[in-house]
Amino acid sequence: MAGKHTAYDETIVALATAPGIGAIAVIRLSGPQAISICNTIFPAKDLERQASHTLHVGNIVSGGRIIDEVVVSLFKGPRSYTGEDVVELSCHGSPYIQQQLIDACIQAGARLAKPGEYTMRAFLNGKLDLAQAESVADLIASHSAASHQTALQQMRGGFSRELQALREQLIRFSAMIELELDFSQEDVEFADRSQLYALIKTAMEVVQHLADSFRMGNVIKHGVNTAIVGKPNAGKSTLLNTLLNENRAIVSDIAGTTRDTIEEVLNIQGILFRLIDTAGIRDSVDTIESIGVQKTMEKIKEAGVVIYLFDVNELTAADLQKQVQAFEQEQVNYLLVGNKTDLLGIAAAQEKFRDIPGILFISARNHEHINTLKEQLVQKVMSGDINTEATIVTNARHHAALQAVMQSLQDVQAGMDNGLPGDLLALDIRRCLHYLGEITGEITNEDQLDFIFSKFCIGK
Secondary structure, three states, X not given: OOOOOOOOOOOEEEEOOOOOOEEEEEEEEEOOOHXXXXXXXXXXXXXXXXXXXXXXXXEEEEOOEEEEEEEEEEEOOOOOOOOOOEEEEEEEEOHHHHHHHHHHHHHOOOEEOOOOHHHHHHHHOOOOOHHHHHXXXXXXXXXXXXHHHHHHHHXXXXXXXXXXXXXXXXXXXHHHHHHHHHOHHHOOOOOOHXXXXXXXXXXXXXXXXXHHHHHHHHHHHXXXXXXXXXXXXXXXXXXXXXXXXXXXOOOOOOOOOOOOOEEEEEEEOOEEEEEEEOOOOOOOOOHHHHHHHHHHHHHHXXXXXXXXXXXXXXXXXXXXXXXHHXXXXXXXXXXXXXXXXXXXXXXXXXXXOOOOOOEEEOEOOOOEOHHHHHHHHHHXXXXXXXXXXXXXXXXXXXXXXXXXXXXXXXXXXXXXXXOOOHHHHHHHHHHHHHHHHHHHOOOOOHXXXXXXXXOOOXXX
C-alpha cells in the first residue's frame, strides 16, 4: 500500500489503560525510536542492551526531577503487538503522573498516537489482518459472554481462515482459466468446469451461511431495542420493574402515570435487551401525555421486538385482534403478553382469548411466568442456540462485502450455465476475490483504513 501509511518513521505514545485514577496505569510507546526515547528518561539501564520481553524497574527522570518509579516492559520488533519496538511504562495510576510521563516522552521525541494507530500499525506490519484488527475494538467493547467470545474467535482468525481457504481455491481456478486465454488458439481447458461448478456451489453455501449469521451477530454485538407498549394501566412499568428486579419506574393505579419513555438494559442469556417502558397508547387531551404517546409510536417503529402488554381483565378479544392486525400490517416483530392473570385466572384468560394464538399469560405483580417471557424474548431474536465457537459475522462492513461476494458468485454460476467464455468468467471470479480481499484488508485504501481505525480508542 502506497502513501502516508507506508512510512511509519515516527514513534507514538499514548495511555494504554483507561483514563482516570487507578492503582496502575500503562503508557505505551511504539516505533523505531521507542527504546532510545525511553533510554533518555530511564537512566537505570541501557534498554538497547537488554533482551526482548524483559521487565526493568527504575525511575523516570525528566528535567532533572524524578516523576515516578516504574516497571518498563520491553518488546523488540517484530515480536510485539505492532511489529515495531514497543516499550510499556507501568506507573502509579495518578492522572497527573500519567500526563507527566506522556509529556516527558513527547519532549524526548515521540508524538501522541491517533485513535487506533497501534492496531493500524499491527495491520500494516502483517501482525493482524483487517478483520482481526476490527475484532480488537469489538473485544474491548464486549459487554456479555457471547459478545466477548465472538470477538475473541474473530481476533484469533477464525473468520479470516474461512475466507482465506475460499480465496485460495478461487485464485487457483482463476489462474487456470486465465492460463487458458494464453492458449486460446489451441482450444484447451486447464480448469475443470465441473470442479469449478462444485467449488462455486460450496462457496455460495459458505458465504450465505456467514451472511445469515449477521442477524445473530448484530444482536450479540449491539443488543435489541425492546419496547413495552400497551394501553394505560396495563402494567408496563410493573413489568419493567419485575424484569429488572428493582423499582425503576413509578407505578400507580392512575392511568397515564408514565409520560415519557424509560430505558434500561437487561442481559438475558448473553443478549442485551434495551427495555423501553413507554407511555400508554390512548387518545388524550393532555398535551404532555399526547407527546408521550407519539414517542411510543416512534419506539414501536425502532424496536427489534415489541412486547404488547394488555390487561386480560379489561381488553376484549376483538380489540386485541385489531392490534394484532395492525402489527402484522406494519411488519412489527411482537410478543403478545396478557397481564394481571392473578385477578382473572389463567384458565379464564386462555378461554377469553382462545381464538388468538401465541399469547403468554403472566402476572407481573406476582412475578408469575416471567422466566418464560425471558425465554420467549431470546427465541424471538435468535434463530437458534448461540454457538460462539462458530464464525458469527458482527460487522456491517463485512456483511455488505459478503453480499457482494454472493452476487459475484451467482454471476459466475450463471455465466457457466450460459456457456460464457473463460475471459468473462475470470472477470467475475476476480470480482469475488476483490470483495473477499476487502474484508481481510488485502484490498483496501487509506481513507477506508482511517475510517475503520478512527473508531478505536487512543491507546489501542
